[in-house]
Amino acid sequence: MIRLARTAAAFAVVALLASCGTATTATPATHTSHAGGHAAKATPVAAPLRAGERFESLTMAEAYTPSGPNGGTDDYRCFVIDPKLTSQAFLTGAQFQPQNADIVHHAIFFRLGPKQVAQAKALDDSTPGQGWTCFGDSGVDEASWVAHWAPGTNETLLNPRYGYALQPGSKLVMQIHYNTLNANGHPGSDQSSIRLRLTDKTLEPLETALFPAPIELPCTPQETGPLCDRAAAVKDVVRRFGPGADGEANGLAKQCGPLKPGPTQHCDIPIPGSVTLHALAGHMHLLGRSIKVELNPGTPKAQTLLDVPKYDFDDQALRLLAKPVTVKKGDVVRVTCTHDAALRSQLPQLQKLQPRYVVWGAGTSDEMCLGIAIWSKAA
Numbered sequence: 262m263i264r265l266a267r268t269a270a271a272f273a274v275v276a277l278l279a280s281c282g283t284a285t286t287a288t289p290a291t292h293t294s295h296a297g298g299h300a301a302k303a304t305p306v307a308a309p310l311r312a313g314e315r316f317e318s319l320t321m322a323e324a325y326t327p328s329g330p331n332g333g334t335d336d337y338r339c340f341v342i343d344p345k346l347t348s349q350a351f352l353t354g355a356q357f358q359p360q361n362a363d364i365v366h367h368a369i370f371f372r373l374g375p376k377q378v379a380q381a382k383a384l385d386d387s388t389p390g391q392g393w394t395c396f397g398d399s400g401v402d403e404a405s406w407v408a409h410w411a412p413g414t415n416e417t418l419l420n421p422r423y424g425y426a427l428q429p430g431s432k433l434v435m436q437i438h439y440n441t442l443n444a445n446g447h448p449g450s451d452q453s454s455i456r457l458r459l460t461d462k463t464l465e466p467l468e469t470a471l472f473p474a475p476i477e478l479p480c481t482p483q484e485t486g487p488l489c490d491r492a493a494a495v496k497d498v499v500r501r502f503g504p505g506a507d508g509e510a511n512g513l514a515k516q517c518g519p520l521k522p523g524p525t526q527h528c529d530i531p532i533p534g535s536v537t538l539h540a541l542a543g544h545m546h547l548l549g550r551s552i553k554v555e556l557n558p559g560t561p562k563a564q565t566l567l568d569v570p571k572y573d574f575d576d577q578a579l580r581l582l583a584k585p586v587t588v589k590k591g592d593v594v595r596v597t598c599t600h601d602a603a604l605r606s607q608l609p610q611l612q613k614l615q616p617r618y619v620v621w622g623a624g625t626s627d628e629m630c631l632g633i634a635i636w637s638k639a640a
Contacts, residue, residue: 305356307416307456308354308416308418310458311353311421311460312421313462314353314421314458314460315458316456316458316459317456317457317459318454318455318456318457319342319343319455319457320452320453320454321340321342321435321451321452322391323391323452324450324452325338325340325390325391325450325452326448326449326450326451327439327441327448327451328441329439329441331500331501331502332501333501333502334440334441334442334624334625335439335440335441335501335502335624335625336394336438336439336440336441337394337395337397337436337437337438337439337623338391338392338393338394338395338436338437338439339381339384339393339394339395339399339434339435339436339437340392340434340435340437341373341378341381341382341385341432341433342432342433342434342455343432344427344433344457346427346429346431348429349426349427349428349461349463350427350459350460350461351424351425351426351427351459351460351461351464351466352407352408352457352458353418353419353423353458353459353464354416354418354457355407355408355455355456355457355458356415356455356456357370357408357409357410357414357453357454357455358453358454358455358456359410359451360451360452360453360454361448361449361450361452361453363448364439364440364441364448364449364451365437365439365451365453366412366439366440367409367410367411367436367437367438368409368410368435368436368438369406369408369409369410369435369436370406370407370408370409370433370434370436370455371399371401371404371405371406371407371433371434371436372404372405372406372407372425372427372431373399373401373404373431373432373434374428374430375428375429375430375431377401377402378430378431378432380402381399381400381404381432381434384400384401395434395436396502396506396623397502397623398436399434401434404434405468405469406469406471407425407433407467407469408425408455409633411542411544411577412574412575412576412577413573413575413576413577414577414579416456417579417581418458419539419540419581419635420539422465423465423466423467423539423637424464424465424466424467425466425467425468426464426466427459435453437451437453438623439451440624440625442610442613442625443610465637465638466637467539467637468635468636469633469634469636470633470634470635470636471631471632471634472530472554472594472596472631472632472633472634473509473528473596473621473630473631473632474513474517474526474527474528474596474598475513475514475517475518475526475620475621476510476598476600476619476620476627476628476629476630477491477514477520477522477526477618478522478523478524478548478600478619478620479522479523479602480602480616481603481606483606484602484605484606485616486616486617487615488615488617489616489617490618491522491620494617494618494619494620495507495511495620497617498510498620498624498627501623501624502622502623506622506623509620509621510621510622513528513621517529524550524599524600524601524602525597525599525600526598527595527597527598528595528596528630529558529594529595530593530594530596531591531593532589532590532591532594533590534589534590535587535589535590535638535639536587536588536637536639537586537587537636537637537638537639537640538582538586538587538588538634538635539581539582539585539635539636540580540581540634541554541566541580541582541632541633541634541635542577542578542579542580542633543567543569543577543598543631543632543633544577544629544630544632544633545574545598545628545629545630545631546574546625546628546629547574547604547610547611547625548600548601548602548604548611548628549572549574549598549599549600549628549630550571550572550599550600550601551571551572551597551599552567552569552596552597552598552599552630553567553570553595553596553597554566554567554568554594554595554597554632554634555595555597556588556593556594557592557593558593558595562592564586566582566586566594566632566634567580567632579633579635587640588639589639594632596632597630598630600619600628600630602619610625611625611626614626
């Protein structure tokens with residue numbers, strides 16, 4: 262299931278260790294135009310290695326054929342990959358390469374310390390086939406996010422003084438969201454890989470913070486159906502993703518409310534401690550129109566950290582801040598998203614589905630509003 266959780270380490274903002282993605286899209290003219298499918302491409306040419314860095318390429322142990330549980334088309338599967346570290350290293354960059362891009366729609370990489378590896382092995386051993394089902398996060402306690410991929414995401418390099426710390430014996434969980442909606446019952450298999458950029462130098466540690474906001478998007482006046490009722494739509498999310506999957510919709514409504522149903526929602530998130538932000542990305546699904554992340558809005562200290570006025574699902578790259586921004590305890594981060602239910606009638610994938618009241622959820626017919634931030638401890 263998808264879980265509301267606190268982000269890694271001291272930056273304890275409420276966040277969603279998030280699922281992602283949706284079916285391959287043929288976008289109408291109202292969106293930024295793209296080719297329609299996420300066709301497999303060669304791994305982008307890497308930026309040159311910097312002093313002390315090396316590449317390590319890791320591939321899934323064997324191919325996996327996805328199958329959405331509970332009659333759904335969304336399969337979230339976690340796999341352990343092992344960089345075989347015998348000494349401390351720092352992760353300074355990563356490039357995920359989906360092998361079957363027609364069904365791969367996100368990947369998140371979670372760090373496992375040596376003590377967490379046993380829990381991941383137990384999950385793997387107790388689940389038939391390769392890997393285990395993992396809606397929402399890795400399923401391993403306190404595993405922290407160190408890299409991700411979504412359409413349009415390539416390797417983003419920060420200042421070489423920063424990196425994600427990997428202790429000796431650390432492994433990674435690769436969570437992949439597969440969507441089989443367009444596969445006509447024959448999704449094929451996938452054996453994706455990732456190229457890690459590692460160094461043995463001791464760097465300043467990075468972490469990932471997630472800033473969510475709610476989605477309360479009613480059906481359009483032209484749409485009718487049983488799932489246009491909010492309670493029925495939330496119940497359907499639980500049916501597809503398991504008990505507790507309603508926690509995101511209801512938890513965010515409580516945290517960020519009071520809410521009025523409509524296309525634009527926001528959430529003000531207080532910062533519990535001083536950190537420095539280096540890069541941000543925004544994530545929504547196919548109904549997303551725009552996303553903005555602001556610091557201390559409506560005050561003399563107001564600052565826009567991320568502004569994507571014309572959201573394109575196929576361009577979810579991290580945006581480096583022109584200059585790192587230090588936020589302090591008591592500051593507020595506001596995340597604002599606008600979604601458009603009218604796009605449902607224009608997108609071939611969503612035309613096949615019942616109209617619904619859209620809340621936070623992991624699937625093609627659900628939505629998200631999520632700011633992803635890379636941070637380090639403030640100097």
